[in-house]
Amino acid sequence: MIFNVFFNPHLIGFAAEAGPYGLEALCSALRGFSANCLLFDFEDQRGQADIRQQLDSMPENFDRSIVKRLFATLKKRRRFVFILEADYFSEKSDLDQALDQADKVRIDLFLSDQLPTVPLPTDIEFRTLSNYQASDFEHQRSETATNGRTYVGGDMDAVSFLNFNFAKALRHAHRIEICDRLLGDRFADNFEFTIKELLRWLETILHEPDSCELTIHCGKTAGRDQHFAHTLKSFRRGRISGTKISINFYHTTADGSLLPHGRYLWSDQFAFEIDRGMDFLNRATGNNRDVSINIKDQGEITLMVLACSATRANTETI
Numbered sequence: 001m002i003f004n005v006f007f008n009p010h011l012i013g014f015a016a017e018a019g020p021y022g023l024e025a026l027c028s029a030l031r032g033f034s035a036n037c038l039l040f041d042f043e044d045q046r047g048q049a050d051i052r053q054q055l056d057s058m059p060e061n062f063d064r065s066i067v068k069r070l071f072a073t074l075k076k077r078r079r080f081v082f083i084l085e086a087d088y089f090s091e092k093s094d095l096d097q098a099l100d101q102a103d104k105v106r107i108d109l110f111l112s113d114q115l116p117t118v119p120l121p122t123d124i125e126f127r128t129l130s131n132y133q134a135s136d137f138e139h140q141r142s143e144t145a146t147n148g149r150t151y152v153g154g155d156m157d158a159v160s161f162l163n164f165n166f167a168k169a170l171r172h173a174h175r176i177e178i179c180d181r182l183l184g185d186r187f188a189d190n191f192e193f194t195i196k197e198l199l200r201w202l203e204t205i206l207h208e209p210d211s212c213e214l215t216i217h218c219g220k221t222a223g224r225d226q227h228f229a230h231t232l233k234s235f236r237r238g239r240i241s242g243t244k245i246s247i248n249f250y251h252t253t254a255d256g257s258l259l260p261h262g263r264y265l266w267s268d269q270f271a272f273e274i275d276r277g278m279d280f281l282n283r284a285t286g287n288n289r290d291v292s293i294n295i296k297d298q299g300e301i302t303l304m305v306l307a308c309s310a311t312r313a314n315t316e317t318i
Contacts, residue, residue: 001144001295002168002270003037003137004081004105006098008112009050011129016062018129023063025129029111030070032138035145036270036295038168039074040107042084046094077298078269081172083207092118099124106168109137148294154287158197161281161288163205166265166272172207173267177215179305180278181259184218184228184249192231193283199235206240213244217259217305220249220313229316236318247316250308258311264301271298 015022033039041047051071058064074080083105084098092100096118099110103121110116110126120126125137132138149165156164170176183191206212221228229247236243250259263277273294274280280291 001036001149001165001272001293003108003141004168005033005037005039006095006102006107006110006112007033007039007047008095008110008114009047009054011111011113012051012054012058012067014113014129015067016058022129023066025132027066027070029129029132029138030067030074032141032145034070034073034077034079036141038079038081038172038269040084040098040105041080041082042086042094042098043082044086045082046086048080078172078174083172109135145295148292150292151288151290153282153289154285156288158281158286158288159201162198162201165293167205169270169272170202170267171205173269174208174211175213175215175268176202176265177217177267177302177305178265178278179217179259179301180263181217181219181250181261183216183278184221184225184247186279187221187224187228187231190279190281190283190289191277194278194281195232196235197281198278199232199240200237202243203238203240206243209239209243212240213246216245216247217308218247218249219252219259225249225314225316229318233318245318247318249313249315251311251313259308260304264296264305266296266298266301269298271296271301 011026015026018025055064055068084101087097090097093114095110095112095114096116098107099116099118099121102110102124107124110124111129111132112126113128116126125135127135127137155161203209232245232247236245252258263274265272265274273296275292276289280289281287282289
């Protein structure tokens with residue numbers, strides 16, 4: 001669903017030299033990245049500095065404003081991950097240093113006009129701007145961004161399912177939110193199993209668990225709000241034992257909760273609609289159930305839930 005990319009800032013200069021075609025190729029790639037990609041940079045943020053320098057040095061006939069807006073969108077959505085370790089004493093280029101760490105940080109694609117001098121790791125695609133649109137990576141990225149993924153029950157065990165669909169999306173999150181109006185009232189069986197497995201799994205994959213908060217939005221329960229919160233607290237162990245969890249309960253009407261009908265899982269970087277809701281794992285088998293997952297705009301989901309804030313009944317924080 002989500003993909004990790006190393007973008008070489010020198011591509012901006014390459015695009016300028018290629019004229020209108022180069023600009024369109026660059027913008028097309030960046031628009032795709034904004035849908036469902038993270039861009040990996042060094043801890044000292046040297047890539048950001050190089051991007052600014054490349055844009056400032058472009059010729060006047062290069063429409064840098066379009067490219068600047070696209071990079072601004074990526075930054076606003078927290079799509080830059082500053083995790084690559086820089087070796088200040090190495091003679092290797094930034095590209096080669098990043099390739100040395102590609103397996104460790106799970107990079108899927110290197111987009112660069114410069115060729116590496118170190119071996120390309122297995123299962124990692126290397127492309128230039130001129131041949132990027134024909135890449136396997138772009139085909140898979142576009143397909144999942146447009147159509148999401150649909151699963152038949154039993155396709156994967158719980159951990160494999162969570163890893164495949166959400167690991168890259170949530171690993172570097174600072175905020176994770178869930179909206180399922182039925183979750184609290186039906187918190188048993190597959191709902192309980194799914195949340196338990198999700199929290200156990202988050203403990204293993206979050207990069208900075210102490211910097212992450214989890215918020216759940218659901219309809220009020222039949223007098224079991226505190227029981228729901230206490231049960232969640234018992235699931236919070238190990239590296240996430242200090243992770244703040246808030247549960248926002250919303251009033252219901254005769255027609256159901258005033259929360260949105262859709263079920264969503266989102267962070268400060270990505271958002272997903274989960275058609276069946278937060279009972280997508282099967283307690284009896286330990287595998288996934290029938291479910292479809294689609295990428296959504298996290299800003300739109302956040303605003304949709306905020307619009308219901310007046311109907312919030314109470315909040316339990318653990």
